[in-house]
Amino acid sequence: MRGPGRSRASMLALYGGLTALSLLWLVPVASAFMISVLPQEQSRDGWWSFDLSDLTFGNYERAWNEGLSDYVLNSFVITTLAVLLTVATGVLAAYAFARLRFRLKRSTYFLLITTMIVPVQIILIPMLPWFKTLGFEEGGLQYVGIVLVHTAFGAGWAIFMLSSFISEIPDEIIDAARVDGAGDWGIFRRVVLPLTVPGIVSFAIIDFVFVWNDLLLALTLLGRDYQPITVGLANLQSPNLAQQDIVAAGSIIAILPPLLLFALLNRLYVRGLFAGGLKG
Amino acid sequence: MTSAEDAVAPEPAARGRQRLRRPGRSRAAYAFVLPLLAIFAAFYAWPALNTVLSSGFEWGLINPWRLTEPGSWEFVGLGNYSETLGSESFWNAVVNTTIWLVFFPLLVTGVSLIVSILIWFAGRGLAPLLFRTAFILPMTISLAAVGVIWGFIYNPDPDFGLLNAVVGALDLDFEIDWGPLHLQTGQWLSDLGSLDLGFTELRLTNLSLIAPAVWAFIGFGVITFTAGLTSVDQDLIDAARVDGARLRHVIRYVLIPQLRGSLVIVAVVSVIFALRTFDIVYVLTDGGPGSDTEVLALLLFKQAFVFLDEPDAGLATTVAVLLSLVLVAGAYPYLRRLLEGTPR
Numbered sequence: 001m002r003g004p005g006r007s008r009a010s011m012l013a014l015y016g017g018l019t020a021l022s023l024l025w026l027v028p029v030a031s032a033f034m035i036s037v038l039p040q041e042q043s044r045d046g047w048w049s050f051d052l053s054d055l056t057f058g059n060y061e062r063a064w065n066e067g068l069s070d071y072v073l074n075s076f077v078i079t080t081l082a083v084l085l086t087v088a089t090g091v092l093a094a095y096a097f098a099r100l101r102f103r104l105k106r107s108t109y110f111l112l113i114t115t116m117i118v119p120v121q122i123i124l125i126p127m128l129p130w131f132k133t134l135g136f137e138e139g140g141l142q143y144v145g146i147v148l149v150h151t152a153f154g155a156g157w158a159i160f161m162l163s164s165f166i167s168e169i170p171d172e173i174i175d176a177a178r179v180d181g182a183g184d185w186g187i188f189r190r191v192v193l194p195l196t197v198p199g200i201v202s203f204a205i206i207d208f209v210f211v212w213n214d215l216l217l218a219l220t221l222l223g224r225d226y227q228p229i230t231v232g233l234a235n236l237q238s239p240n241l242a243q244q245d246i247v248a249a250g251s252i253i254a255i256l257p258p259l260l261l262f263a264l265l266n267r268l269y270v271r272g273l274f275a276g277g278l279k280g
Numbered sequence: 281m282t283s284a285e286d287a288v289a290p291e292p293a294a295r296g297r298q299r300l301r302r303p304g305r306s307r308a309a310y311a312f313v314l315p316l317l318a319i320f321a322a323f324y325a326w327p328a329l330n331t332v333l334s335s336g337f338e339w340g341l342i343n344p345w346r347l348t349e350p351g352s353w354e355f356v357g358l359g360n361y362s363e364t365l366g367s368e369s370f371w372n373a374v375v376n377t378t379i380w381l382v383f384f385p386l387l388v389t390g391v392s393l394i395v396s397i398l399i400w401f402a403g404r405g406l407a408p409l410l411f412r413t414a415f416i417l418p419m420t421i422s423l424a425a426v427g428v429i430w431g432f433i434y435n436p437d438p439d440f441g442l443l444n445a446v447v448g449a450l451d452l453d454f455e456i457d458w459g460p461l462h463l464q465t466g467q468w469l470s471d472l473g474s475l476d477l478g479f480t481e482l483r484l485t486n487l488s489l490i491a492p493a494v495w496a497f498i499g500f501g502v503i504t505f506t507a508g509l510t511s512v513d514q515d516l517i518d519a520a521r522v523d524g525a526r527l528r529h530v531i532r533y534v535l536i537p538q539l540r541g542s543l544v545i546v547a548v549v550s551v552i553f554a555l556r557t558f559d560i561v562y563v564l565t566d567g568g569p570g571s572d573t574e575v576l577a578l579l580l581f582k583q584a585f586v587f588l589d590e591p592d593a594g595l596a597t598t599v600a601v602l603l604s605l606v607l608v609a610g611a612y613p614y615l616r617r618l619l620e621g622t623p624r
Contacts, residue, residue, distance in 0.1 A: 014402055021395070022414035028495065029418070031442055032429040046439050089316040096312035108317065113618050115324060117611045119556045121577060121600040123323070125584045125593055126330035129344035152323035155316055160618065184308035213422030215559045216577075220585055230424040234563050237428055244432065244440070251428040258420040270416070270503055 029255070036060065036248035043245065063249040070225070071232030072253060077143055078218070078228055079211045082150035083204050089151065090158025091200060095188050097159055098166035099174065115156035123149070124220055131221065142226045146218065150211050157210075158203060165199030166192055202268045209258045209269075229254045335360055335598045340591030341584060353591075360598040370599070372571050373579040379486040380493075380557055380575060385550040387494045392501025392546065397535060399502075400509045412502060419499035427563030430492040434468040434564075443468060470569050483572040485565070493560050497553060501546045508542035509535070548614040555607050576603055 035043045037055050096102065097109055127149065131137045136145030169192065177191045215230040222231070233254055236247050262269055330347055338360065339345035339353040364370050395415055402408040418426070435441030438448045447453050447465050455464040463473035463484060472484040512535060520530050536543075558577040561567060567574035567582070574582075576599055584596035608615070 011402075014398065015407060018398055018402060018407075018411045022411045025414050025418070025495070025498075027442070028426075028429045028433055028492075029421075031432055035432055044437075044440050046445065048442070048445070085319075089319060093313045093316040096309040100306045100309035100312065102306065102309035102313070108313070110619065111325070112316075112320060113615070114608070115320075116618065117552060117607055117615060118328075118604050119577070119600075119607060121556075121580055122331055122604045123327035124331075125341075125580075125597050125600060126327050126334060126344065128341060129346060130327055130330070133346075148319055148323045151316075152320050155320045155324070158316070184306055184312070188312070209420050213424070215422065215424045215562070216581070219562075220581070230422050230559075233422075233424050233428050237431065237563055247428055248432065251425045254425045255421050258422075259417070262417070262420045266413070269420075 032248050032251050035244060036252045040245040059245040059249040063246045068232060068250050071229040074226055075212055075228035078146055079208055081147045082211045083207045085147055086151045086154040086158050086207055087200055087204055091162050094159050094162035094166055095192055098163040112156050112159045115153055120216060142222050146221050149217060154207050161203045162199060165196050169195050202271050205261055205265055205269045212258050331597045331600055335601050338591055338594045341593050342588055360594045364595055364598045373574050373576045375480055376486050376573060377575045379482060380490060380554040383490050384554040385547050388497050388501055388550040389546050392498045393505055396502050396505035415502045416499035418496045423559035424563050426492050426496045427560045431564055436467055469565055486573050489560055489564055489573055504542045504546050508539045512538050548611055551610050
């Protein structure tokens with residue numbers, strides 16, 4: 001036991017206080033959940049005084065059938081493609097930044113890192129005309145467009161995190177492979193890539209959460225049929241103020257995928273954020 | 281994996297050898313960086329350049345300005361900047377963003393520091409892990425969903441909104457007027473009150489939007505401070521305690537100095553967050569009532585994408601440029617730290 005924990009009473013107070021605070025912290029999510037599993041009449045008459053027999057999944061069914069399924073599908077398409085492309089291009093580039101020498105390395109590194117700080121607004125406004133020029137403004141190509149923008153914006157984080165993981169690989173391992181006659185590509189594929197898997201997973205989770213949760217880019221760049229769940233929620237929120245049951249169910253659905261990922265891979269997620277926050 | 285395992289256990293001969301010299305510049309390096317750099321150039325550098333250049337023109341998105349035909353709109357030089365800096369809506373957004381800029385980093389840093397130290401005192405084991413998880417969990421929720429969820433809490437109907445139900449049940453509702461300060465409960469998202477500073481009036485409703493953001497962002501601070509605390513030497517604490525140091529002295533003179541690096545990170549990252557804030561405001565109030573809660577990112581969004589018939593996109597680009605400049609300047613210490621890790 002640490003610090004003040006010498007006396008049993010103070011430890012009890014500490015644990016009691018932390019338990020209360022943790023529960024308080026979960027109240028907003030719990031209340032949205034309760035509203036989502038109660039019939040509207042019940043939740044509008046004080047959802048905290050509910051009857052267990054009233055619990056229903058009907059709201060989820062209605063939310064799902066009233067268009068949320070499309071939003072969720074779009075979210076999955078956009079997020080999966082963006083994470084895959086960012087990881088693939090990111091890990092290649094990170095290897096070069098961590099292990100190889102080339103011209104203009106420092107200045108390109110600097111440029112990429114600024115994406116971690118400069119707000120997305122700096123590219124937002126001319127983006128729509130640029131998409132029109134490239135033919136990305138209609139149909140399924142919209143997915144391609146937003147995935148590329150997410151990749152460009154994930155570039156800084158990708159390079160920063162992945163190259164720090166790659167530089168942790170001991171020089172001896174790389175040198176040994178070089179002695180064995182492996183070229184840059186061989187070293188990357190057979191040595192660096194397998195050893196970087198945990199780092200890649202950490203980064204992929206963070207990037208998944210980031211892309212899944214994006215509202216602004218999707219709101220401005222995508223047409224109605226290609227928007228993800230975040231935009232769906234914002235759309236549901238305003239005109240249907242009376243449909244709190246559906247909105248609540250939608251918010252829980254939107255929360256679930258990143259939350260499950262977090263629950264399953266908690267350690268890697270936290271580790272990735274450690275790397276991002278602390279190595280810097 | 282076999283090749284990697286082979287590599288992990290190099291031949292004894294190779295292990296004994298002196299470290300090999302780094303190879304010189306490698307042609308292959310360009311092939312490795314090219315895919316990412318190409319995407320970065322096309323979807324970041326190029327549009328960013330367009331933003332900066334088009335801020336010199338008066339234009340609207342109905343017939344957007346293009347670098348290839350810059351003459352299609354009127355060149356106004358720095359006109360957009362002087363118009364922005366002279367406009368009331370810009371300064372209103374600056375005031376609201378400043379409220380975010382003051383309260384958000386302060387609350388995030390303060391609350392997560394206290395929480396992290398408390399959990400650290402609770403030691404190891406399942407319970408502290410669960411406490412930590414409760415605070416980190418909201419970080420994974422999209423800010424759009426955070427807005428929706430807190431919309432339920434703030435709902436003015438005391439039979440539906442939890443906050444008003446609690447305030448009603450405990451008889452906590454109040455309305456106070458202390459000189460320049462006016463504060464009232466009940467209408468959390470439309471009128472929390474105001475503070476008259478003489479030269480400007482602060483709309484306290486902004487605080488109702490900051491609270492959910494703090495709730496969601498605490499996790500970052502908890503993760504960062506927890507990492508900082510793991511390096512604290514337990515013997516140092518024990519020695520101090522044996523010497524009769526009070527708890528608050530231990531925190532003040534032992535823990536806080538150890539956490540200086542983490543404090544800078546949490547403060548700067550939350551400043552970045554506060555300046556960029558958009559989602560929660562968009563979902564909860566859309567800048568209203570009136571423009572009481574309109575922040576810079578929302579103003580820019582409305583100028584460019586909502587009032588399409590007015591050629592205000594040029595003005596929006598100036599807001600984007602100014603916002604970016606302030607962010608880079610504000611985040612400079614963080615950027616420096618990031619660049620210290622620059623690979624050779």
